[in-house]
C-alpha cells in the first residue's frame with residue numbers, strides 16, 4: 001500500500017457519462033497542479049480530464065499505473081468550479097463525469113487557437129479583372145484586413161477568388177488576432193435615476209457585493225417595476241471590484257430588449273451563453289470566462305457551469321421560470337444550483353421575479369432570504385384592469401374562440417391606434433385531429449401523444465419527439481376519404497379567426513416554432529416597437545419580459561388551460577403565466593386592460609388574477625401544499641425507468657417495487673406507467689419518492705437502489721425535485 005516513496009499519484013476526473021476519477025502517475029518534471037486540464041490514456045484511447053485530487057493512498061499496483069500524457073495550455077478549472085461539480089453530482093445523484101462534461105462543454109477551447117489570416121490589397125492590378133475580382137478588390141482596398149471568409153462573403157464570391165488573388169500577389173496576407181476581442185463593460189457610465197423603492201433595493205444589493213459575502217435576496221417587483229435597473233447597480237459594483245457577474249435569463253437568445261438595455265447602461269454587449277451561439281463564439285466565450293476576461297455573462301441555465309475564476313454575483317431573472325429546470329441529462333434546477341454556487345464562492349445571489357415561486361417566497365418570508373419589494377410600476381404607470389369573461393355566458397360559438405366582449409375590446413384598442421395581444425398557450429393549428437366518421441385520432445407512432453396539426457408548414461407534428469407526417473387523405477381506421485377534422489384551437493387557428501374579425505389590421509403569430517433564432521426574435525421586437533404589428537397572437541413566448549409602450553390590451557383566450565391535468569405546480573404555473581401576460585399591458589402612459597376568458601371564474605387561481613390578489617393566491621397555494629406535505633414543505637424525487645423493450649422495463653419496475661423500503665417518514669409511490677407511457681419509442685414507468693423536508697431523500701434512494709443492477713437495456717433516470725411529472 002505504501003506509495004509515498006514512489007511517484008506522485010493523482011486522481012483525474014474524466015468527463016464521461018460513466019466516468020469518475022481514475023488514478024494516474026504525475027511525472028515530477030510536469031509540475032502537475034490540481035485543476036489542470038490533462039490528457040491521459042484510458043484503455044486504447046486518450047481522454048482529456050481534470051486533475052481532481054492527490055491520491056497518496058492509491059492502491060493500484062505500480063505496474064498498472066499510467067502516466068499523465070500532457071498538460072493542456074489552458075488555465076486551471078477553478079477550485080470553486082470543481083467543488084460545484086462535486087456538489088451538483090452528489091445532490092442530483094449523477095456520475096461526476098456527467099456533471100464535469102457540462103463544465104467542459106467546449107473541448108476545443110482547451111487548445112490555443114491559431115491566428116487568423118487576413119488579406120489586404122497590395123496595389124498591384126491583376127492582368128485579368130473579372131467582375132468577381134473587381135468586387136473583392138473594392139472591398140479589400142479600404143478598411144482593416146479581412147479573412148478570406150469575410151471577404152468572399154461581403155463580395156458574394158467563392159473564397160477561391162480571394163485565394164487566387166493572393167496567389168497572384170494582388171492580395172497580401174497579414175496575421176490577425178486569433179479572435180475578436182471582448183469589450184469591457186463600463187461601470188462608470190451613469191445609470192438611471194432610481195425611484196425611492198428601487199434605490200432601497202439597490203442599496204441592499206450593492207452592500208452585499210461590497211461585503212463580499214454569501215447572501216440571497218428575493219427582488220419581488222410587480223411587472224414593469226424596473227427590477228432590471230436595480231440589479232444593474234449591483235452588477236456595476238461587482239465590476240468596480242473587478243469581479244465577474246452572471247445573469248441567468250430564460251430564453252436569453254430571444255431577449256434583444258434586455259441586451260439593448262444592458263448596452264445602454266454599460267456601453268457594450270455582455271458575453272452571451274446559450275445554444276444559439278456558433279461553435280466559434282462558444283469557444284471564444286468559454287475561454288474569455290476562464291481567463292477572467294468576460295466581465296458580465298448573460299446566459300441560459302447552462303451558463304452556471306462556466307469556469308468563472310472570480311465570480312462576484314449571480315442574478316437569476318424570472319426565477320420562477322420552469323425552464324431553469326433541466327429534465328434531461330443531468331436533471332438540475334439552475335435557480336437552486338445558483339444559490340449553491342454562491343455559497344461555494346461566497347458571494348450574493350439575487351432572485352428576481354414579479355411572480356416568485358412558492359419555494360423562494362417562503363424562504364423570503366421566513367427571513368432565510370432578504371426580501372426586497374417594488375410594489376408599483378416605474379414612472380407611475382398603473383397596473384392594468386382585469387375583466388373576466390365567463391365563457392358559459394358568452395360562448396363564442398362553435399369553432400370560434402374569441403367572445404363578443406373580447407372582440408369589442410380588441411376592436412376598440414385597435415381603432416384607437418394602440419396594439420393588442422391575444423394569448424393562447426398552444427402551438428400549431430389544432431391540438432387534436434380526428435376522423436369525423438369513426439372518431440379515430442392521429443397519434444405519434446413513437447410516443448403516447450396526439451399529433452398536432454401545423455397548417456403553416458402543412459404537417460402534423462409530435463410535440464414530444466419532433467416526428468412529423470402529412471395528414472393522410474384517408475382514415476387508416478374506417479378508410480373514409482378526406483374526413484379528418486381539426487379539434488380545438490392552436491394559435492394558427494386563432495389567427496385565422498382574428499383575420500376574419502379584423503381584416504385590415506396587421507396580425508402576427510409568434511411561437512417557439514416560428515421565432516427560432518435571435519435574429520427572428522429581434523425582428524419581431526422591432527416590428528412591434530415600430531408599430532408594424534397591430535395584433536400580436538402568441539404562446540407563452542410573448543408572455544414575459546417584453547416592454548411595448550403602445551400595447552394596451554391583452555386577451556387571454558383560455559385561462560383554464562394550464563389548470564387541467566393538475567400536477568403539483570399547475571396552479572402556481574398558471575397564476576405566474578397569466579400574471580406575466582397580463583403584465584405586458586399598459587406599461588407606460590396609457591392604462592392597460594386585460595380580458596380573461598374562463599369557464600371557471602370561481603376557481604381560486606382565476607379569482608386571484610382578476611382581483612390581482614397575490615396574497616390570496618399564495619395563501620391558498622401554501623395551505624394546499626402544506627396539507628399535502630408537498631414541496632416546499634416536503635421533498636420529492638422521481639425515478640423514471642425506460643426501455644425500448646416493454647417487458648424488461650416492466651420487469652425491472654416490479655423488482656424495484658418489491659424491494660422498496662417502507663418507513664413512516666417517507667413514501668414510495670409507483671410503479672405506474674408514466675402519463676406519457678411512451679416517448680421516442682421508449683416505454684416508461686415512474687416512481688415518486690416523497691419524504692419529510694428534513695430528510696435526506698438521496699440517502700433513501702441510495703439505500704433502495706444499493707446493489708441493484710439496472711439491466712443494460714433499461715435506463716434509470718433519477719430526478720431530484722422534479723418539475724415534470726409526465
Ligand SMILES: Nc1ncnc2c1ncn2[C@@H]1O[C@H](COP(=O)(O)OP(=O)(O)OP(=O)(O)O)[C@@H](O)[C@H]1O
Nearest residue numbers: 192193194195223224225226227228229354378545
Ligand atoms: N430608474 C429608471 N429610470 C428610467 N427608466 C426606468 C427606470 N426603471 C425602470 N425603467 C423603465 O421602466 C420599464 C420597466 O422596467 P423593467 O422592464 O425593468 O421592469 P421589470 O420589473 O423587469 O418588469 P417585468 O417583470 O414585467 O419584466 C422599462 O422600460 C425601463 O427602462
Ligand SMILES: [Zn+2]
Nearest residue numbers: 444447462465
Ligand atoms: Zn412523438
